[in-house]
Amino acid sequence: MPLSILLYCGIGTVLGIFAHLAVFIHGEWHVRAPEVLIFHTALFALASVAKILSSATVHHPFFEGILYTSFCYVLALLASITVYRLWFHRLTRGRFPGPWYLRVSKLCHVWKVRKSTNHLVLEDLRQRYGDFVRTGPAEVTVFHPEVFSAVDGPRSECIKSEWYDLLYPFLSLVSARDKSIHAARRREWLRCFTSKALIQHEDKILEQIDELDRCIENNALAHKPSEMRDLCFWFGFDAMGRFVFNRSFRMLSDQKWHYVVVRLQRALSLLGPLSPTPWLVQLGLRLGPKVWVIRDWHESATWTKGEMRARLEDGCAKRGGGPDLTHYLMEQKGEISYKDGLYWMHGDSLLAIVAGSEPTAYVLLAIFCELAKHPEDAEKMYEELKGADATNLRVLNRLPHLNAVINETLRLYPVLLTGGARKTTKEGVMIGGTYIPPNTTIVSPRFSIQRREDCFEQAGSFIPERWTTHPEMIRNIAAFNPFSTGHHSCLGRQLAMDIMKLVVAKLVKKYRIQLAPGESGSRVFDGMVDQFTANPGNLSLCFVLR
Template identity: 30%
Template sequence: MDLVIRSADAVQVVHGSNSKCTKRGLGTFEIFDWDGGFSLETIMDSDIHRERRRIWDRAQNPQAMAHYEICTRKAVRTWLAKVASVEGEAIEMSKAMLLVAFDNMGQIGFSKEFGATQKGEGTRWIHLMGALLEQIAILGGLTWPTLVARSLEGLGKFGPLKDALEFNDISKDFAHERLDVSTSSLSLRLAENVTNRTQRDDPALHDIMKYFIDDYKSENPKSFVRDTDLYTDTQTILIAATDTSAATLTWLFYYLTIHPEIKSQLVSEISTARSQTAESGEFLDADLAHLPYLNAVINETLRIKPVGGNNSPRLTPPEGIVVDGTWIPGQVQVVIPIWALCRYEKYFERPLDFVPERWTTKPEMVKDKRAFIPFNHGRWSCAGKKLAMMLMRLVVAYTVTDFDFGFAEAEDGAAIVRDTKDVTLVKPGELRLRFTRRSA
């Protein structure tokens, strides 16, 4: 039985840290088993997830975040240079933002330079990420076709599993490139070089993978025990650090374009802050984190176009749960749809209107903050929220103060809405904008 619950009360009951609802037994997450390895997003056991999440959180300590900010600023500078080089020409924003996020992910995730923004084109990896998410969305909760195909030797080389298997191979390559080993078998590596496992990672490579590898190579790993644990969270970095931020940024530029008064107020706030920075004309994310209107614009974009879409399901405990005074039996699959919840008039006044002021001067327009869960909630909430917010703030702050922008010729903003797809994550359609440099 499937039950969709559009209730703020259900958020804590189903996704809260003390919730007894589980991911186990649904089949949805079991299909991601990679020889015993699961990613942060697909781990079903709460204790195992807690250990993995601790490592993810450690990877975003203040020292690490300061280093990542340098990487993110580099990705933003490359984007600004690209815009300047094609000034006045149409830029397709859904693709452009994906390339910016992809370049940023390469640096902070793997210390890897992709150069996608500069080249103006993606890679095979970007195509495979999109194909994988689309296949998951097409199957929905139907898991047996994947299990059957994986169990039949050779069948996975054809049809919808082909891209998934290729994406797995790329994930292995990424992990092993950082491990700097040539064999893919843990047993072979340990047989050939007993000290390899316990040798700490190169301290010069300060990225998210460093923290995974340090645990993996420790004498008593807490979470990254198998090769496949590394592979699966390599995929988490590739997908979660790319598609989510890119989609939100695309929508944000769309809303600024159709609401020039909002864009004007945002530019005014950021320009004032930019003139007061310690280093002339340069922002720190710490500066931007305190700008109320900038963060309101980002939050409103996250609310009205949450990338999480329908969210992932949970199974109620045997004794059931109570939501809004109603008892829901045990062993029921429940879903709290982020998209529907964030756009529900019960919790947000004028829910389909883009109103950043609801997060600043008009707090009465948010009737129940519990319904605002663009990064999900509880123990399985987005581990990369700080990284995503930093990227979005820096991209927006530099872009809107360096350039003005509007619809390109023959663009009316219809395609981004019309062609939006829910492919596990909600991906916007195309948006063609034209940028012109602001006068000094």
């Protein structure tokens, strides 16, 4: 090989290793993934042009040199990354077990969860490797029950992981990763959840519950089964539409899916297989052609922006129904004219609808599935409700079996199956006697942790009494964390719990709940997919008037 070619190969190799060790190994690059891809695509294009020119003209070492330099740069970059991740990474030194290929790249993980079953894939890894598993180049999945207090407790220095940059460049409370920004925005949101505000929200919820009841009653009188997945999700989105924009999606009254909600749910399916790789999400949403689910995402975001502007133009009084999220976050403090306020609200409104609708709908569906499979629990609840006002939350809060059923459902059917990853900062974190190094993503799968036999006796069984008359069945309460803790805890927890109590109380008091002919209830779990929030399968139930 000519000396000049060796020189060019050497230059490319040095540049590739330098790019890794001096640039890409430091900081976060997921948000810059589109720019990185464009740069390296241009590099390959330049090399290809150089090759063509060197073939089409008299031999010219300069063109050939560009080709060899580019090729060796990329090869050396990939080789340096692979060698470092396999043998020299801080997690390798920590001796965290796990499949070797996940140390190199998360792309293998994407392939394994292509059917959006990340919760099952991670549970399989737990059974094979234990409580601490290296599931990525800089990621550890922790199944130890102490993980929640360690990453979200009051003394934790952990921050939200790269996944939360999903909306970049837009902002929202849920996706804010900077602690000071998140804390400031969280204080703004607290105005939406004062006692007075909750009463106003619950008045709207009661109207939506009446709509849900009318749908079920019509089916009951016609001796038809109710398709509960549709009804629960229609109810959830209608209620959140009123919470955010003071306008329902009208799915319960129209008895059909709103086109934007259909698009939004299709768009969220992208998060199932791509959640393990935030950089791929950035590539897809920012560089991908606006077709298929990417088009659905952009059109959902565009609709939300338009609806927000229309809501601001209408004003709270014109739409009626009392103050909504927009009123508390913008109108009440006079931010309506501020560009940054609107910028925040575009992201906040979209995620508020998703984060408020899907989890509530999913848990309600799971509750009715379990009550249909365990009619004795429904009857215990009915006995509590006989002389009670099913619309009075003070009364419902004192009903032990009602609250136990909800807690047990939240344990078995966590809203975030594997989502909610955190990232350690410069000090790292200690969990269950194991040290997690700095700048490491920590995944804490509630699906697995809340079903640990060493934390809950008969962990896979639906036993509400563990929360009332048999507390000894709870071996480690630290494993139960449905709404997160500390400064990252769910702000809408009280509202969500109130909604579930009101819906369940009204329907159990009015109906006997039975599985429809041919329905076993297994479809809810068997058809469940993990797309950050859980998305369950179908369920057909028969409601019989008492």
